[in-house]
Amino acid sequence: MDKTPLTESGAEALRAELKRLKQTERPRIVAAIEEARAHGDLKENAEYHAAKEEQGFNEDRIADLERKIASAQIINVVQAGEQAGDRIVFGATVQLADENSGDEFAYQIVGEDEADIKSGLLSFATPIARALIGKSEGDVVDVDVPGGQRTLEILAVKYV
Structure with missing residues (x-):
């Protein structure tokens, strides 16, 4: 795997975003999914589908940040x-x-x-x-x- 150069401050910013996505956004989205499930029928539940879509985007970004941090060469x-x-x-x-x-x-x-x-x-x-x-x-x-x-x-x- 090729190393990608990052400054120390750039790496810290990526770590901070990753921490926020995992510790703040992920639990918020899970709570929104649970609340939307409580409304009943999932086929026509716009809140549920929106929360699931947001969860997908959040998890993709988490995976992207983890990959970038793992392949970073911090300068x-x-x-x-x-x-x-x-x-x-x-x-x-x-x-x-x-x-x-x-x-x-x-x-x-x-x-x-x-x-x-x-x-x-x-x-x-x-x-x-x-x-x-x-x-x-x-x-x-x-x-x-x-x-x-x-x-x-x-x-x-x-x-x-």
């Missing part, structure tokens, strides 16, 4: 930074400037399961992250993205 970002020196590797927080628009922004390069572009968490598998990995502060990279080509200057690299 300590600070240690990765110490080993990388001044190069960008998984876990780096990179301050960038778009040379075309002049916009400045920062991304942390993370695992696919923890990526959230609105929060500045960029999957290592994206074109931008792939172009940045191995580069250093001061480098300029050209990246082909769905919106066209972007020229990005690396302003700073941190591991926190």
